[in-house]
Amino acid sequence: MSYDANNVFAKILRGTAPCIKVFEDQMTLVFMDIMPQADGHLLVIPKESASQIFELSE
Known part of the structure; x- marks a missing residue:
């Protein structure tokens, strides 16, 4: 699978695509679940x- x-x-x-961001840094994004x-x-x-x-890299 690619x-x-x-x-x-x-x-x-x-x-x-829209989202409600809660937190973001260089490696991750945290956002509210739509459902x-x-x-x-x-x-x-x-x-x-x-x-x-x-x-994923360590």
Whole structure:
């Protein structure tokens, strides 16, 4: 499986899809879940492109 540069998370990172940012640094972005299962649910995504978690650098 290859990395899809048009996935929703990539679009959020590029700023072409909206999100409510909570925190951002050089390596991660934290934003509100659009359909939270509980109040205050957040998503944390790496800014590094990878199709699987094991492809991310340490």
